[in-house]
Amino acid sequence: MVKKRCEFISHDMNGIKIFDHQNKALVTITINPKGLECQHCGTDQCQHVEFMLTLPDIAKTVRQKIKASRPIN
Numbered sequence: 001m002v003k004k005r006c007e008f009i010s011h012d013m014n015g016i017k018i019f020d021h022q023n024k025a026l027v028t029i030t031i032n033p034k035g036l037e038c039q040h041c042g043t044d045q046c047q048h049v050e051f052m053l054t055l056p057d058i059a060k061t062v063r064q065k066i067k068a069s070r071p072i073n
């Protein structure tokens with residue numbers, strides 16, 4: 001069994017908060033028109049974003065928010 005490394009904490013206007021048990025850090029992932037950014041790693045290519053996208057409800061909300069924040073061409 002894989003040890004749980006990340007835990008979902010909350011989701012609000014400012015982004016998604018995840019607790020990283022491996023690094024013992026509270027990580028915030030923000031949503032902007034370009035996509036996602038993990039404030040801990042400065043990228044969207046990290047385990048935190050990867051973990052977040054495994055949560056079906058959150059992944060869905062995030063996709064909608066990114067879409068909504070993009071200007072309509």
Ligand SMILES: [Zn+2]
Nearest residue numbers: 038041046048
């Ligand atoms: Zn990260």
